[in-house]
Amino acid sequence: xxxxxxxxxxxxxxxxxxxxxxxxxxxxxxxxxxxxxxxxxxxxxxxxxxxxxxxxxxxxxxxxxxxxxxxxxxxxxxxxxxxxxxxxxxxxxxxxxxxxxxxxxxxxxxxxxxxxxxxxxxxxxxxxxxxxxxxxxxxxxxxxxxxxxxxxxxxxxxxxxxxxxxxxxxxxxxxxxxxxxxxxxxxxxxxxxxxxxxxxxxxxxxxxxxxxxxxxxxxxxxxxxxxxxxxxxxxxxxxxxxxxxxxxxxxxxxxxxxxxxxxxxxxxxxxxxxxxxxxxxxxxxxxxxxxxxxxxxxxxxxxxxxxxxxxxxxxxxxxxxxxxxxxxxxxxxxxxxxxxxxxxxxxxxxxxxxxxxxxxxxxxxxxxxxxxxxxxxxxxxxxxx
Numbered sequence: 001x002x003x004x005x006x007x008x009x010x011x012x013x014x015x016x017x018x019x020x021x022x023x024x025x026x027x028x029x030x031x032x033x034x035x036x037x038x039x040x041x042x043x044x045x046x047x048x049x050x051x052x053x054x055x056x057x058x059x060x061x062x063x064x065x066x067x068x069x070x071x072x073x074x075x076x077x078x079x080x081x082x083x084x085x086x087x088x089x090x091x092x093x094x095x096x097x098x099x100x101x102x103x104x105x106x107x108x109x110x111x112x113x114x115x116x117x118x119x120x121x122x123x124x125x126x127x128x129x130x131x132x133x134x135x136x137x138x139x140x141x142x143x144x145x146x147x148x149x150x151x152x153x154x155x156x157x158x159x160x161x162x163x164x165x166x167x168x169x170x171x172x173x174x175x176x177x178x179x180x181x182x183x184x185x186x187x188x189x190x191x192x193x194x195x196x197x198x199x200x201x202x203x204x205x206x207x208x209x210x211x212x213x214x215x216x217x218x219x220x221x222x223x224x225x226x227x228x229x230x231x232x233x234x235x236x237x238x239x240x241x242x243x244x245x246x247x248x249x250x251x252x253x254x255x256x257x258x259x260x261x262x263x264x265x266x267x268x269x270x271x272x273x274x275x276x277x278x279x280x281x282x283x284x285x286x287x288x289x290x291x292x293x294x295x296x297x298x299x300x301x302x303x304x305x306x307x308x309x310x311x312x313x314x315x316x317x318x319x320x321x322x323x324x325x326x327x328x329x330x331x332x333x334x335x336x337x338x339x340x341x342x343x344x345x346x347x348x349x350x351x352x353x354x355x356x357x358x359x360x361x362x363x364x365x366x367x368x369x370x371x372x373x374x375x376x377x378x379x380x381x382x383x384x385x
Contacts, residue, residue: 064099
């Protein structure tokens with residue numbers, strides 16, 4: 001047997017060692033044990049993975065950073081084996097480990113919350129992440145408490161507990177949110193919405209994914225200030241739990257009102273407050289835009305009122321992400337303006353007739369005078385279908 005092993009290629013011998021077919025004593029270094037545990041976990045050998053990670057966690061020779069990673073991986077394996085109490089305790093040990101740095105905290109956060117923000121944001125936020133364990137609960141599963149103000153009511157506002165699975169690395173945050181809410185939905189004429197797989201980076205988007213009925217029932221608009229990337233690695237997690245974590249991890253908030261979901265950074269939610277409670281006199285329309293050009297979208301509303309309007313050239317060319325169904329045309333325009341921090345003022349066009357005014361669309365910072373309340377602006381004649 002010895003001569004046969006010596007004749008095998010070195011790569012195959014290494015593979016056999018990792019897989020555990022070689023004597024276990026050969027996998028003695030922390031690096032070898034970590035690799036063995038990862039391979040076992042990938043192959044579904046949870047008991048083998050548990051043994052390897054547990055050895056690393058108690059071995060005095062294990063470097064602190066490796067021990068911290070081993071504890072996180074051990075907690076995940078214990079959870080998969082149904083050892084909820086042991087898993088929760090191991091997650092706590094990992095969180096308290098002196099070797100826990102940004103990368104290990106990222107691993108731990110993905111294991112519990114299913115999401116982390118882009119790497120620039122994470123570099124500043126990871127030391128502020130905390131682990132919270134439920135007290136007196138039957139399920140001892142700990143959760144991640146994100147920096148900033150506590151979030152309340154997200155899961156209650158959208159009661160969708162459908163299990164979802166994603167495996168996406170550093171993808172567009174607004175595109176992920178839009179796909180998560182509308183995925184599997186259809187255009188007003190019944191045509192299926194295009195798959196996020198067409199977006200670069202979204203090749204691993206789950207093909208069969210359909211968003212829950214509670215999300216499909218909502219119109220949605222995403223504020224232009226929602227930017228950056230996100231990593232999502234969730235397995236059979238409740239939809240609204242993951243949605244809450246995506247918002248909280250990126251300091252995003254939301255408003256749900258009258259079948260509308262408005263998503264923005266917490267500091268930008270005032271955009272919705274500026275138009276809250278308005279009632280519009282126009283006609284209902286259907287719109288779906290995914291990463292559309294703001295100027296192109298605004299041009300569609302030129303006939304909504306009897307007043308000509310022009311967007312300022314200084315407006316940023318932003319991506320518009322929204323889905324509206326049977327919503328008043330002037331309300332749709334107002335929501336688009338609110339989601340891009342712009343507003344309308346009156347101006348006199350060069351060829352103005354006596355008493356005729358035009359509408360100017362400008363950044364809020366550039367407005368001089370009072371902005372126009374679109375709910376008090378009469379609509380044009382309804383166009384022919």
